Amino acid sequence: MSTSGVGKDGMHGERPGREAQVGKGPQRRGRKRGRHRGEKAMVPDAEFTSYYGRPILNPPVWKASDVAAYFFLGGLAGAGSVLAAGAHRTGRPVAARALKISSLAALGGSTAALIHDLGRPERFVNMLRVMKPTSPMSMGSWLLVAYGPAVGAAAVLDVTGLFPRLGGAATAGAAALGPSVCTYTAVLAADTAVPAWHEAHRELPFVFAASAVAAASGMALVTAPPRETGPMRTAAALGAALELAAAKILEHRAGLAAEPYKKGKAGRFVRAGEILSVAGAAGGVLLGGRGRAAAALSGAALLAGSACTRFGVFHAGTQSARDPRYTVIPQRERLRAAAG
Amino acid sequence: MGGLVGRNLLAGPEPDVAADAGHPDPPPRMGFFTDTSVCIGCKACEVACKEWNAVPEDGLEFTGMSYDNTQGLGADTWRHVAFIEQNKPMGHAETGAGDGGATDLRWLMASDVCKHCTHAACLDVCPTGSLFRTEFGTVVVQEDICNGCGYCIPACPYGVIDQRKGDGRAWKCTLCYDRIGAGMEPACAKACPTDSIQYGPLDELRERAALRVDQLHDLGVDDARLYGHDPDDGVGGDGAFFLLLDEPEVYGLPPDPVVTTRDLPSMWRHAGMAAAAMLGGLAAVFAVHGRAGGGR
Numbered sequence: 001m002s003t004s005g006v007g008k009d010g011m012h013g014e015r016p017g018r019e020a021q022v023g024k025g026p027q028r029r030g031r032k033r034g035r036h037r038g039e040k041a042m043v044p045d046a047e048f049t050s051y052y053g054r055p056i057l058n059p060p061v062w063k064a065s066d067v068a069a070y071f072f073l074g075g076l077a078g079a080g081s082v083l084a085a086g087a088h089r090t091g092r093p094v095a096a097r098a099l100k101i102s103s104l105a106a107l108g109g110s111t112a113a114l115i116h117d118l119g120r121p122e123r124f125v126n127m128l129r130v131m132k133p134t135s136p137m138s139m140g141s142w143l144l145v146a147y148g149p150a151v152g153a154a155a156v157l158d159v160t161g162l163f164p165r166l167g168g169a170a171t172a173g174a175a176a177l178g179p180s181v182c183t184y185t186a187v188l189a190a191d192t193a194v195p196a197w198h199e200a201h202r203e204l205p206f207v208f209a210a211s212a213v214a215a216a217s218g219m220a221l222v223t224a225p226p227r228e229t230g231p232m233r234t235a236a237a238l239g240a241a242l243e244l245a246a247a248k249i250l251e252h253r254a255g256l257a258a259e260p261y262k263k264g265k266a267g268r269f270v271r272a273g274e275i276l277s278v279a280g281a282a283g284g285v286l287l288g289g290r291g292r293a294a295a296a297l298s299g300a301a302l303l304a305g306s307a308c309t310r311f312g313v314f315h316a317g318t319q320s321a322r323d324p325r326y327t328v329i330p331q332r333e334r335l336r337a338a339a340g
Numbered sequence: 341m342g343g344l345v346g347r348n349l350l351a352g353p354e355p356d357v358a359a360d361a362g363h364p365d366p367p368p369r370m371g372f373f374t375d376t377s378v379c380i381g382c383k384a385c386e387v388a389c390k391e392w393n394a395v396p397e398d399g400l401e402f403t404g405m406s407y408d409n410t411q412g413l414g415a416d417t418w419r420h421v422a423f424i425e426q427n428k429p430m431g432h433a434e435t436g437a438g439d440g441g442a443t444d445l446r447w448l449m450a451s452d453v454c455k456h457c458t459h460a461a462c463l464d465v466c467p468t469g470s471l472f473r474t475e476f477g478t479v480v481v482q483e484d485i486c487n488g489c490g491y492c493i494p495a496c497p498y499g500v501i502d503q504r505k506g507d508g509r510a511w512k513c514t515l516c517y518d519r520i521g522a523g524m525e526p527a528c529a530k531a532c533p534t535d536s537i538q539y540g541p542l543d544e545l546r547e548r549a550a551l552r553v554d555q556l557h558d559l560g561v562d563d564a565r566l567y568g569h570d571p572d573d574g575v576g577g578d579g580a581f582f583l584l585l586d587e588p589e590v591y592g593l594p595p596d597p598v599v600t601t602r603d604l605p606s607m608w609r610h611a612g613m614a615a616a617a618m619l620g621g622l623a624a625v626f627a628v629h630g631r632a633g634g635g636r
Contacts, residue, residue, distance in 0.1 A: 023431020051592030119488015119508020
């Protein structure tokens with residue numbers, strides 16, 4: 001393979017030996033500078049170094065308005081399907097119908113966002129070219145292929161009143177797949193080299209699931225009469241509480257990679273998400289059963305809180321990818337720990 | 341292929357990467373050994389790569405940080421020569437700089453490239469199958485399939501692959517798949533005037549690299565070390581590995597990269613638990629509340 005060297009008269013075949021004497025010089029010509037040149041060149045281990053402060057990773061090229069919105073809408077759709085099935089089964093028809101419609105709309109919006117984010121949108125069907133368990137995006141695409149028709153049928157058959165048994169089956173099917181639609185997006189983000197996402201891979205699915213429940217409960221509070229939204233108010237409180245708890249565990253366990261969640265744009269979104277979720281859940285539990293206006297306001301806060309959380313997570317990821325500290329320091333610490 | 345069942349191919353050593361990818365009777369795994377101790381920073385590799393692969397111009401920027409205006413690998417830079425100026429001695433070399441040799445100065449130059457990982461996160465997460473493993477064990481994007489989803493970009497622990505502006509697809513080094521298939525060496529290795537970039541069967545390159553490190557240590561260049569050569573590392577070893585003269589991060593390389601998919605089973609497990617908790621939790625909530633009109 002090493003067909004080296006061309007020339008009129010030779011220099012063919014083998015290469016010159018690898019004998020470059022880098023670093024070889026006169027062996028210390030008695031310079032009395034006290035520098036021991038042959039000494040092992042120890043690099044100070046505690047210091048952080050980088051290549052002119054440039055990031056090591058290439059940050060995601062995903063647009064927040066597409067992918068963070070997709071995280072939010074996917075969660076709203078998925079959790080909405082579960083709540084819709086619960087409402088459907090327990091005689092809460094207005095809430096069930098509203099949630100089925102909102103899930104279909106959210107799914108439509110999220111699919112549009114996904115396709116819009118592609119560099120070659122006209123090739124979106126290539127997503128279904130293979131089925132790869134190692135690619136959360138591939139698994140998610142197939143999940144949406146199964147979930148989409150179910151959620152569509154559930155909404156259309158409810159509104160038209162046609163084939164009620166088929167509608168019930170579609171509602172149940174959408175509810176069975178809904179939780180996966182909510183949580184696979186956490187795997188999608190975590191299965192990257194982005195420190196703030198990858199190091200949070202244990203907690204992120206719980207943050208996303210809880211945030212999705214809060215959002216869908218909020219949607220129910222906005223669209224359904226208070227007499228039907230009792231379970232959703234409880235769910236909103238549980239969702240908001242779990243979301244906060246999972247986020248705290250994340251901050252605790254992810255170490256340095258948790259820092260971006262508290263800084264800059266990500267920090268502002270995460271904080272706003274916390275405040276809105278808690279306010280929305282509290283409003284929903286305390287006032288949501290009394291008046292339609294208070295319920296709607298609480299629901300809107302829950303929806304906005306969930307959206308803020310997703311945008312916060314998204315920006316924390318891009319922030320952590322742009323700063324080489326988040327890549328280098330944890331890896332250095334790991335090496336040092338392994339070396340003992 | 342039957343041998344794949346029950347084996348964990350997400351991390352750890354994998355000696356037969358092309359065969360595991362389904363190539364029957366593949367040629368030896370090919371790769372690069374970039375010996376940065378002989379790199380002179382001429383950037384012939386960058387130019388040869390751009391010319392051979394018709395990689396478009398991507399902005400002529402003056403960075404002001406060093407002799408490096410290329411800055412890093414990306415969609416339109418598949419070879420990148422890093423340049424570092426340090427106040428450190430290089431083994432026993434005399435720089436002759438300063439009065440009476442008071443200054444220890446060295447220039448580090450290193451040609452970076454796609455690592456063609458044994459466990460390539462870009463390939464693993466690609467939802468379209470556009471990224472694939474060649475018979476040479478290298479990782480290549482099929483541009484007629486890529487739909488520009490961008491997932492490979494944050495997945496790469498080295499920041500190699502990126503999206504080409506105005507094109508939308510992901511691009512990176514192919515290890516000159518067209519050339520090596522015809523028995524030629526990649527354009528960068530061919531153009532390298534000091535043979536800092538060496539191309540060949542990975543096993544041979546690893547042997548040669550080990551000898552070179554020993555040689556440099558004997559010369560007093562104690563900070564010479566190999567990077568990406570170890571099949572036991574976080575990505576199962578790189579198909580393109582390096583001899584460096586300082587810590588990897590000095591060159592803009594991650595010190596201990598781990599393929600993200602190593603933790604994928606745990607991620608799916610946690611997602612499954614979260615989904616089950618959600619379904620169970622909401623079922624319990626509805627059960628507690630009972631049917632509507634039941635007084636609650």
